[in-house]
Amino acid sequence: MPATLRHLHADRLPGWLDRSRTAYAEDLVAAGHTPEDAHRQAEEGMARSFPSGAPTPGHAVFDVLDDAGAAVGHLWIGPDTSDDAGAWWVWDIAIDADHRGRGLGRAAMLLGEEYARAQGARTLGLNVFGFNTGARGLYESLGYETTSVKMRKTLG
Numbered sequence: 353m354p355a356t357l358r359h360l361h362a363d364r365l366p367g368w369l370d371r372s373r374t375a376y377a378e379d380l381v382a383a384g385h386t387p388e389d390a391h392r393q394a395e396e397g398m399a400r401s402f403p404s405g406a407p408t409p410g411h412a413v414f415d416v417l418d419d420a421g422a423a424v425g426h427l428w429i430g431p432d433t434s435d436d437a438g439a440w441w442v443w444d445i446a447i448d449a450d451h452r453g454r455g456l457g458r459a460a461m462l463l464g465e466e467y468a469r470a471q472g473a474r475t476l477g478l479n480v481f482g483f484n485t486g487a488r489g490l491y492e493s494l495g496y497e498t499t500s501v502k503m504r505k506t507l508g
Contacts, residue, residue, distance in 0.1 A: 357416060359412060365413065377391045383481050427444070427445045428442075438473055442464060442477070462494070477499070
């Protein structure tokens with residue numbers, strides 16, 4: 353497998369949180385939210401998941417490492433928000449743009465599935481923005497099925 357996972361070191365977590373919050377807000381804006389709403393949602397979501405700057409129980413943030421041991425992305429995985437202890441969620445995954453197309457995202461997802469299974473997960477869900485066709489193709493090729501579709505039309 354061309355990738356491995358390493359728990360993100362605690363001293364790097366604040367920087368990762370800032371970058372992840374910003375990237376999520378940018379994705380929300382790209383999906384049609386106002387910048388104000390996007391930043392509010394990103395801030396509130398990260399505050400719920402990382403109170404006091406530490407992940408909630410069961411959640412894990414990993415560096416995705418390439419075969420040379422260099423960090424080329426991240427994976428955040430943990431229980432979903434339901435009462436089903438066996439339902440887990442890929443909260444965020446990203447591979448640096450200059451490392452995409454080499455199988456690292458696929459390998460990270462498969463390693464994430466192994467990790468979740470070892471923690472007692474029976475299902476693994478995720479959200480993908482409609483504009484992210486590359487990620488959608490990857491998830492479908494890994495066996496993820498569409499469970500809901502949100503649509504919008506801009507009125508002129």
